[in-house]
Structure formats: C-alpha cells, structure tokens
Amino acid sequence: MEKAIAKYQVCSKTVMDNIGDPDITFDADGVCNYYYEFTDKLKFRLPQPETRDAELQKTIDTIRKDGQGKQYDCIIGVSGGVDSSYVAYFVKKVLGLRPLAVHLDNGWNSELAVKNIENLLQLLDIDLYTEVLDWEIFRDWQLSFLKASTPDSEVPTDHVIMATLYKMAAKFKVKHIISGMNFRNEGLLPPSWARGYLDWKYLSSVQKKFGTEDISSLPHMNWMKFMRYNLLQGIKIINILNYVDFNKKVALETLVKELDYKPYAGKHHESIYTRFFQSYILPKKFNIDKRKAHLTCLIIGSNEITREQALEMLKQPIAPAEQIEEDREYVIKKLQLTEESFEAIMQAPPKTIFDYPNTHHIELKFRKYLNKLRKWGLAPK
Numbered sequence: 001m002e003k004a005i006a007k008y009q010v011c012s013k014t015v016m017d018n019i020g021d022p023d024i025t026f027d028a029d030g031v032c033n034y035y036y037e038f039t040d041k042l043k044f045r046l047p048q049p050e051t052r053d054a055e056l057q058k059t060i061d062t063i064r065k066d067g068q069g070k071q072y073d074c075i076i077g078v079s080g081g082v083d084s085s086y087v088a089y090f091v092k093k094v095l096g097l098r099p100l101a102v103h104l105d106n107g108w109n110s111e112l113a114v115k116n117i118e119n120l121l122q123l124l125d126i127d128l129y130t131e132v133l134d135w136e137i138f139r140d141w142q143l144s145f146l147k148a149s150t151p152d153s154e155v156p157t158d159h160v161i162m163a164t165l166y167k168m169a170a171k172f173k174v175k176h177i178i179s180g181m182n183f184r185n186e187g188l189l190p191p192s193w194a195r196g197y198l199d200w201k202y203l204s205s206v207q208k209k210f211g212t213e214d215i216s217s218l219p220h221m222n223w224m225k226f227m228r229y230n231l232l233q234g235i236k237i238i239n240i241l242n243y244v245d246f247n248k249k250v251a252l253e254t255l256v257k258e259l260d261y262k263p264y265a266g267k268h269h270e271s272i273y274t275r276f277f278q279s280y281i282l283p284k285k286f287n288i289d290k291r292k293a294h295l296t297c298l299i300i301g302s303n304e305i306t307r308e309q310a311l312e313m314l315k316q317p318i319a320p321a322e323q324i325e326e327d328r329e330y331v332i333k334k335l336q337l338t339e340e341s342f343e344a345i346m347q348a349p350p351k352t353i354f355d356y357p358n359t360h361h362i363e364l365k366f367r368k369y370l371n372k373l374r375k376w377g378l379a380p381k
Contacts, residue, residue: 006018009026009030011024011026011030011031011032011034011035011296012029012030012031013031013032013035013299013300013307014032014034014035014292014296014299014300014307015292015295015296015299015307015310015311015314016032016034016035016190016292016293016296017292019287019289020193020286020287020288020289021190021192021193021288022192023190023191023192024190034188034190034296035296035300037188038187038188038296038297038300038301039300041183041187041371042183042184042187042300042301044371044374044375045183045187045242045374046183046184046242047242047243052243052244055243056240056243056244059238059240059243059380060095060097062176063097063175063176063238064097066174066175066176067097067098067174067175067176070172070173070174071098071100071172072098072099072100072127072172072174073097073098073099073174073176074091074097074098074099074100074174074176074177074178075099075100075102075165075168075169075172075174075176075177075178076088076091076099076100076101076102076126076177076178076180077101077102077103077104077161077165077177077179077180078101078102078103078117078120078121078128079103079104079113079117079180079270079271080109080110080112080113080114080116080117080120080270081113081180081264081270082248082251082252082255082263083180083181083182083185083186083241083248083251084180085116085117085120085255085259085261086180086241086246086251086252086254086255087178087179087180087240087241088101088120088121088124088126089120089124089254089255089258089259090240090241090244091178091240092124092125092126093124097178099126099178100126100127100128100129100168100172100174101121101126101127101128101129102128102129102130102131102164102165102168103117103128103129103130103131104130104131104133104157104160104161104164105130105131105132105133106133106138106157106160106271106273107133107135107138107139107334108271108272108273108274109270109271109272110264110270110271110272110275112262112264112270113264113270113271115262116261116262116270119259119260119261120255120259120261123259123260124259129168131160131164131219133160133218134217134218136213137213137214137215137217137218138156138160138218139334139335139336140207140211140212140213140215141156141207141211141213141215141218142156142273142335143210143211143335143337144206144207144209144210144211145206145210146281146335146345147210147345147348148206148209148210148351148355148356149345149348149349149350149351150206150350150351150352150353150355150356151192151193151194151282151285151286151288151350151352152193152194152195152196152197152353153277153281154194154273154274154277155194155195155196155197155202155203156203156215157271157273157274158197159197159198159200159203159220160218160219160220162197162198162221163219163220163221164219165177166221166226166229166235167219169229169233169235170229170233170235174235175233175234175235175236176235176236176238177235177236177237177238178237178238178240179237179238179239179240180241181239181241182239182241182242182246183239183242183301184242184246184297184301184302185246185248185294185297185298185301185302186294186297187297187301188293188296188297188301189290189293190293192352193288193290193293195352195353195360195363196353196358196360196363198223198226198363199353199358199359199360199362199363200220200221200222200223200359201222201357201358201359202353202356202357202358202359202360203215203220204216205356205357205358206356209356223359223362223366236380237380238380239380246302247302247304248302248304249304272327272330272331273331275319275323275327276324276327276328276330276331278290278318279318279319279323279324279327280319280324280327280328281346283318284346285346285350286350289314289318291313291314291318292314295310295313295314296310298310
C-alpha cells in the first residue's frame with residue numbers, strides 16, 4: 001500500500017513548510033514547532049538589551065586578560081562571507097583585540113572570496129593562517145558523502161573548520177575562538193537538514209564505507225578531544241555578534257564602504273561547492289530550500305523582513321539557471337565524476353545519519369547541557 005502524501009502546509013507565522021522536512025509539526029492555529037522553539041531559545045541565547053553592553057564588555061575584558069603576554073588573544077575564522085568578514089572588522093577595529101585569522105582552503109574557494117579575504121586582512125593588519133587540505137583526500141571524502149546520500153554532505157568541511165580552529169587555539173594557547181555565527185540570523189535549522197559535523201564516528205564510518213583514502217591525516221577530533229579542548233584547556237567559542245545589534249545589511253554596507261568588500265549573489269556563495277550544493281543538490285534531490293530557515297530567522301529573529309516579503313523572495317529561483325549549469329559542470333569535473341555517475345548519485349534514495357554508525361546521542365546530550373548552562377548564565381551566548 002502506498003504511503004499517503006501529506007497535504008502541503010506552511011507555517012502561519014514563518015515560511016517553514018512540510019516540504020522536505022519530516023520533523024515539522026503544526027498546532028491548531030497553523031503555527032509550526034520551529035516558531036515556538038526559536039522564540040524560546042532567543043530568550044536565553046541573546047543577552048537582554050539592558051545588560052548586553054555590560055556582558056560584551058565583561059567578555060572583552062576576559063579575552064584581553066587571558067591573552068596577556070601571548071601573540072594573539074583570540075582566534076577568528078574567515079571564509080570571505082559577510083558574517084566572518086564583519087567579525088574580523090568588529091574584533092580588530094571596534095574592540096581592539098589581537099586576532100589570528102584562520103581560513104580553510106578545501107579547494108572550493110571562489111576567486112572573489114580569495115580577493116575579499118586578502119583585501120580584508122591586509123587593510124585590518126590581521127595575521128592569517130590557512131589550512132590547505134590535501135585535495136585528493138578531501139575530494140574522496142566529499143564523494144563519500146555524496147554517495148552516502150544524506151542531506152548533510154557539507155559536514156566534512158564544517159568538521160575540519162572546527163577542528164582547525166581548536167588546533168590553532170591550542171597551538172597558540174589562546175582560550176577564545178570568536179565565531180561569526182549569530183543566533184538571530186542563523187539559529188533555526190530543521191535537524192534533519194544537517195547533522196553530525198562534530199560526530200567523528202559518523203564522518204569516518206561514511207568514508208570507510210564509500211571512500212578509499214585515509215582521512216585521519218586531515219584536521220579532525222572526536223568527542224574526547226573536543227571535551228579536552230573545552231574542559232582541560234579551557235577553550236571557549238564566543239558568538240560575538242549575539243552581543244550586538246547585528247544587522248547584516250548594515251554590516252555589508254560597512255564592509256563595502258570601509259574595506260572595499262565585494263558582495264556575493266547569495267548566502268555562503270563564497271564557496272563554489274556550497275553554492276552548488278544548496279542551489280541544486282539539496283532542492284533537487286532532498287526537496288530542501290535552506291532559504292526558508294534563513295528567511296524565517298530574519299522574520300522573527302532580527303525583524304529585518306516581513307513574512308510577506310519572505311514569501312515573495314521564495315518565489316524567485318534559488319540561483320540563476322546559467323550559474324547552476326556552470327557550477328554543475330565545474331563540480332562534476334573537479335570531483336572527477338562522469339555525467340552518469342553524478343546522475344546515479346542524484347537518483348539514489350535519500351538517507352540520514354541514522355543509516356550509518358554514529359554518536360548522535362552524545363551530541364544531543366551535549367547541546368542540551370550547554371543550553372542549560374546558557375540559561376543559567378554559565379556559558380557564552
């Protein structure tokens with residue numbers, strides 16, 4: 001007997017819907033679970049307006065104190081995107097900290113991203129460390145995740161970035177990694193869309209099943225190493241943009257005006273692979289349009305747009321057809337695939353992290369514990 005197809009439904013307060021999302025639910029008023037979860041988390045993930053400046057100053061004082069006598073007092077990741085670029089500007093020019101910028105070269109940087117990073121760090125006088133991955137090994141790992149048929153094929157990059165940031169913090173005995181993530185704009189994402197970037201068991205098991213290269217030579221960490229970084233070495237991640245009234249449009253205008261920054265056509269388009277993955281693979285194979293989550297954040301997180309404006313934006317193509325086709329040819333060639341093998345990947349039945357060995361239960365416990373600490377004011381926002 002065929003499974004009944006659920007009737008299409010979109011949240012009455014956001015633009016989240018039941019296409020490509022098995023975890024969404026709606027109440028009697030048509031409001032989805034993500035609306036309630038996100039608005040609840042906003043209460044403790046963001047400092048209250050009346051205490052925000054004091055909390056930011058306390059955080060900066062701690063970073064400066066812990067960084068005394070060291071070459072750098074914090075580590076920042078730079079991708080060339082708006083958020084990480086603005087963090088570099090804010091940390092150095094506004095706060096007067098001494099960051100080391102860390103960039104991951106996984107073989108997919110767009111030319112514009114490279115130019116933006118070089119220009120940004122030169123004008124701000126920030127030192128840069130670039131982790132250049134062995135392309136053949138990383139290519140094999142990315143192919144493994146495409147063959148695994150899960151919607152989280154970006155997790156190898158996310159994991160290596162996180163491992164590299166911690167590695168460099170430990171090397172220079174820096175206790176603070178300042179992240180470009182801000183909860184207002186990025187705090188909502190259906191769990192089924194992306195899981196496992198901290199799960200080395202999952203990451204390595206997919207490679208063992210589908211790959212041929214040894215990925216252990218790439219920067220990585222398991223849960224024990226992650227806890228050692230945090231608990232024994234005292235390295236903390238600070239989402240600094242949670243402590244300010246961050247507006248991406250204003251941030252972009254600042255970067256363009258003061259640092260000759262060149263904008264991209266879309267979110268995360270500094271990476272050619274990410275651009276193609278989100279514009280083509282996710283919507284075509286998994287029915288996932290990540291713009292829905294991003295726009296929902298702008299509606300209820302930062303109040304930058306209305307729901308009506310978001311719905312109009314979603315009527316537009318994710319990316320121009322010409323760009324998608326150009327990226328498709330480039331990605332297939334760079335990954336050394338044939339048209340037939342790529343189409344076989346696209347036609348393979350979708351799977352999830354739970355189809356492979358994993359330690360996802362540990363991540364869930366960790367996130368639950370961390371959120372409790374945040375509610376009690378015992379962990380960075």
